[in-house]
Amino acid sequence: MLHFANWKIALITLLVVGGAFFALPNLINSKSLEVVPDWIPHQQINLGLDLQGGAHLLYRMDENELIEDWLKTIRGDARDALRKERIGYRGLALSIPKRQVQVRIRDAAQLDQAYSQLRELSLPLSASVFTGPAGNTLDVERQDDGVITLTITEQGLQQRISSAIEASIETVRRRVDAFGTTEPTIQRQGRERILVQVPGIRDVTRLKEMVGKTGKLEFKLVDTAVRGGQGAESGRVPPGSEKIPSGDGFAADYIVKSRAMVTGENLVDAQPGFDQRTNEPVVTFRFDTQGGTRFGRVTQSNVGKPFAIILDNKVISAPVIREPILGGTGQISGSFTVQEANDLAVLLRSGALPAQLTIIEERTVGASLGADSIAAGQVAALIGIALVLAFILVSYGLFGIFANIALAVNIALIVGALSLLQATLTLPGIAGIVLTMGMAVDANVLIFERIREELRTGKSPIASIDAGYSRAIGTILDANITTFIAAAILFWLGSGPIRGFAVTLSIGIITSVFTAFTFTRLLVSQWVKYRRPSKVPI
């Protein structure tokens, strides 16, 4: 166990130096790092949100809203299909919990025809590895009493959710990017969830407002048949119109025509700006050709009437159309502050979310707490390491020095590995490193105790050291693999900071076993080789 081939010595040295090399950038602050030559690695350990401050927001998409929208489309399509074929029907109803649309065909003779028409509404799904064999979006079934049901299939729903989530992620990313923070992560989690992590964000309230808004923009004509379209608290809403609350929460509700004349889907751009006359912050927008044409037509035939601009079912403002707007551009005013105008522009540019996103978990850490945690973690780590080093030195003398050098190498390797893997260091992660310090010496303790035992049986120093290493290895492996199993399970089931702890603990276990069996052993073997000891000072 004490002989090392030269290539092994080279390899061990290389690994240790390599580890230290990758750990190096962490000693330099990130500004000075910019002037460091390229051949030196620049990757520093990523600090977790709990250390650098930031927001962790877990959103859930409202699945029922998605189902409802879809069922409404199906109902509309079914109505159109049946009308086109002049098939009489009754009770075209949708049920969200059952995910289905039901219709009763009046004339039994037309049932076959209706069935085949409605079956065409069911579209084939694209096959994919995840959803298994391709099916259809809808199950269309008929019963003898003339009822046809169209049910959304599980696969169809899954695909719809997936694409809605993907679209939402894009939208959310555009909104978060507007904050200009470095490296936000936005990713899907599970079936209908999106995890948004934004390091270093200061104004979390504003972030939540931006991300959580659906961002659905609609232009609807105010129903002027009702007195002024406004102030109708108790008044009846005429058919074809609806009541929409005012955005500022103080003004009375508006009565507007239900039909949206133009929507945000036709927007190609939105920018914050200032009104040329009043110098008030506004948002200017531009429609695509179709939207521009429609906007022009509506404004042309409704001059002098108020036109409500509605965001997420709240009226932002309802300016009176002074003249036809034909260029496909316009502006939204609504006594905004500069920031509100800016945020609205971002919201409109990013597009609408397919369905409402709700926060189901939030963890936000302010920068001050993060900095305090780093400072506390550093102090605790330094004191902990100092205590362990001193204790080991006192316990094992010269061999204690070997073990302590190994401990230092261990720390360098852990830091190097974390930087290289771009793992995230969290506060529990720092605890993991400190804990590993305590546990890392265990491998050497096991070996040294074994050497002491072997010496007591009267073996020569070299034989004792040799036997100490070869007998301890099994124990060390067994003992560390069990800890590793626990760490792996922690990694598998944990999230965020806890996962950071599992990562440092696992890396620490690997490096401590590695250093005990290669690096420390190498030190000991070189010492034996050059000193030829007659006594082992252990």
Add this chain to the structure above:
Amino acid sequence: MQGLRFIPSGTRIPFTRFRMAGIVISSILILASLFLFFTVNLNYGIDFRGGTLIEIRTKDGPADLGDLRSRLGGIGLGDVQIQEFGDPSEVLIRIEQQTGGEQNQQRSIQLVKETLGDAVDYRRVEVVGPTVSGELIRDGTIAVVAAIFAVLLYIWFRFEWQFSIGAVAALVHDVILTIGIFCLLQLEFNLSIIAAILTIVGYSLNDTVVVFDRIRENLRKFKKMELSDLVDLSLNETLSRTILTSVTTLLALGSLYIFGGQVIRGFTFAMIWGVVVGTYSSVFIASPVLMMLGVNRDRGGSPAPKLKEPALRRT
């Protein structure tokens, strides 16, 4: 340079003679823990109970807890707990889960911010809604049970079934006592405590495995020795290592507990407790259980290490 020996070599402490005492004490502690768990229960944090946690720091001088209590008690958020957190100017506000679904949880942050305004620095905000807290309870339980099972299998595979029962008995003992102390002291039980428990599982096992390894080795070496003497011998032989490793780990953990900040204090407390209990249990639970179950001494484990020893002697 010679090292000091904190534990003299060649100790002959008759551990197994005290095993009944150990088992009685542990049984009482386990029953007490279970009793506490079923009566006072754990003080679950928002991870498992849902709700909102806000850590604030006052900008001028120490916080007036009474004033905060009266201001935040009257804004219709139900149960609001106010507690100093490590420093007189730092305060932890815990708000119970609001009824009416996920959206209403966000409202409590807004209300607190409106009430306290800019006079304080909001250091940390955590909101866990009903869906997520349910999942965290499930995942946490699965994690602990899965870890214990994985370890049971590993030890069974590496040793014999008696060893794995002994090891798992010690583990379950450690986990129950940890839950017991958290019930007793009413410390907040959150996700990081689950992480601590899993680490305790790993650590306690580490200790047990080292002792078992030695028992297995001695079983091959001393075929005629009484099992109780053999266990005693193995415990004494590994005693120095057990103490040394516990001390280094406790030094590191103690430093974390004192200097590492309030946020991870619960986590380090659980771990310190776990190291103490885990060290005790590998001596007084794992080995006695092994003795009670008896070991099949004819087989003596896998043959590979058997060959190793004579081979070494010959060279």
